[in-house]
Amino acid sequence: MATVYFDEATRRFSKDDAPAVDGITLDIADGEFLVLVGPSGCGKSTTLRMLAGLEPVDGGRILVDGHDQKGVRPRDRDIAMVFQSYALYPNMSAAQNMAFALDNAKVSKAETKQRVAEAAKILELEQLLDRKPGQMSGGQRQRVAMGRAIVRNPKVFCMDEPLSNLDAKLRVSTRSQIAGLQRRLGITTVYVTHDQVEAMTMGHRVAVLRDGRLQQVDTPERLYDHPVNTFVAAFIGSPAITLVESEVREGVAHVHGVPVPLDRAVAGRAGEKVVVGLRPESWHVVPTPDQRSDGSNGSSSSNGATGIRTDGSLALAVELVESLGAESFVYGRPVDAAEGADRVTVRLDKRTHLTVGDVVHVQPNHGEVHVFDAASGERIEA
Known part of the structure; x- marks a missing residue:
């Protein structure tokens, strides 16, 4: 040795x-x-x-x-x-x-x-x-x-x-x-x-x-x-992380229009633009109005221009589903996004079933984002 x-x-x-x-x-x-x-x-x-x-x-x-x-x-x-x-x-x-x-x-x-x-x-x-x-x-x-x-x-x-x-x-x-x-x-x-x-x-x-x-x-x-x-x-990571260049306003990054609050120390070191990274497990599915148990009748409807609902979730058009038994991975793009928009990968449990063409609403998990400098690509530490 x-x-x-x-x-x-x-x-x-x-x-x-x-x-x-x-x-x-x-x-x-x-x-x-x-x-x-x-x-x-x-x-x-x-x-x-x-x-x-x-x-x-x-x-x-x-x-x-x-x-x-x-x-x-x-x-x-x-x-x-x-x-x-x-x-x-x-x-x-x-x-x-x-x-x-x-x-x-x-x-x-x-x-x-x-x-x-x-x-x-x-x-x-x-x-x-x-x-x-x-x-x-x-x-x-x-x-x-x-x-x-x-x-x-x-x-x-x-x-x-x-x-x-x-x-x-x-x-x-x-x-x-x-x-x-x-x-x-x-x-x-x-x-x-x-x-x-x-x-x-x-x-x-x-x-x-x-x-x-x-x-x-x-x-x-x-x-x-x-x-x-x-x-x-x-x-590192399979499926790969989703990296999205995002604007920062008042300590909040906007990922495909979804507000993502940044840690105060990170926000203090960030410029006007950052790259936000989200692993597939760093998203959660938000139930649509007809899935809610509170009888909501549409107060969280989508904004058609951006695919953002009033509850702050992102509407994704499903392009590919990889089913692995115990879990599955969904690949989708924001509804009504410009051509060439970044694709988002979301991990689902086996109880959630989606097919190509479906629309799923997701939000980032609090505290599970990676933030990088948009110019250098280097990580911005808290």
Whole structure:
């Protein structure tokens, strides 16, 4: 096990282009499972390869257990890499693939056999050790690739999108196996993925990258509840957050015309325009007049120009319904809104049934809004 420290680490593929990795500073604790996540081309795989020694560091440095890795060959770094493509030798059995690095390191046959047997037991591969990769499923081949890394007993695991070649069901089961395995072994792990759901369910902490720059490093819960900017807010969470540019008047933001009172400290730091973020669960459905138990006969009717009723709720025209059994998600646009208006996502419980073409009235939950500066996209803290 080891600590890992990226100290302003930078990688440039060309002097004329922007850095692929731009001055990343990141401290990874001994035994931590850290996930690097971000869109394609953001620099996450390059960051991982720099740690493994497969890419040079053009600026800054990378320390493992306090030792600068500059000039240290990949084979001497005691870092095991698990690739997306498995990279297994097709003419070797699972046992031979797992033992290959140990054979090259001149480890005794007895110790090699013991390590392979231990890894096979952990990964439930004992019945597959004599099979070649072509005789195994994708999930089994990925476990063999992981076993090849485990037998080395490295200081650090580097995993580069190891589940992306698996089908959806197998990805879910395998990611829980990887997370459980890391907990048992306690080996410092840096895991790369573009799948934010994978990142949120596996990592002790998650580092979000964009265009080679580190945006935020935090626990999954903090990333979801306190994103530092609109990029992190939009990237983390499924379905995605609704972000609406809104005017602020007298401490109140107007989201599609619906008044949303801001915290006094936030309002004091906000300009005339902010971006308000609302998660799908941050809305609640407001009953229409004919659903009310008080016999109301229309005192909360809609304003046709804006889709806002006199009770301050927003009328949404339903465009899509995703039913997931215990809950569903509704995607809609404000009634009579201009073309291209932001779409709103609302989570419903299983008792509420809507179809495309329906109109549903919703209001934001008090205290569940995220507020960002409209110019910079940075979060405005209370």
